[in-house]
Amino acid sequence: MKFTREEIAKALKLYVITDRSWLKEDETLLSVCEKVIQNGATFLQLREKELNAEETRKEAIELQKLCRSYKIPFVVNDSVEMEMDADGVHVGQSDIKDRDIRAILGPDKILGMTAKTVEQAVAAEKAGADYIGTGAVFGSTTKKDAKNLSIEELKKIAASVNIPVVAIGGINSENVSRLEGSGVNGAAVISGIFAAEDPAEKTSEMSRLTDIFCKK
DSSP states (O other): OOOOHHHHHHHTTEEEEOOGGGOOTTOOHHHHHHHHHHTTOOEEEEOOTTSOHHHHHHHHHHHHHHHHHHTOOEEEESOSSOOSOOSEEEEOHHHHTTOOHHHHHOTTSEEEEEOOSHHHHHHHHHTTOSEEEEOOBTBOSSOTTOOOOOHHHHHHHHHHOSSOEEEESSOOTTTGGGGTTSOOSEEEESHHHHTSSSHHHHHHHHHHHHHHHOOO
């Protein structure tokens, strides 16, 4: 399904990124994702660096069906040319070098780009991005080499573009309220949900907290 720019901006409120390393014995990625969507996740990204291309494709097909049934956007990290019917992709700076990702995807797919500076954010908007992911605002357990981005820098990035911005990096229920006033449209969460004892309950809590500050 095609999402409008306004729908994408609204969906960034609680942007959940998968991390299967936290799954318990009786869980599957699909089962946990369904619980978090039912409890307030508004956008889902499949990001599983340890899976091969075929495994990623299979997970993506299942998760896309799930997200479609709940009418929320679903994108796959980095997999620009993979044959699957995801709503779009999210790419980093290294993935866009010398490549026109928008031309590869076509006009109807969602294109998210990572941007850690004002210059990168402006370039991403010009390159056809529908939204920007920026951080790491509070460090990162996923990317060990991630550099912290101050709230002031986050504000500058959000103000520099006309497309929506989602903050990422170490965000959890204890620090997410610090994003209030930053101008972002939402929070991207990985371990803050997947590492929780009860991901569904934690998602519900995060949903209430992001309601307070998210840019409308």
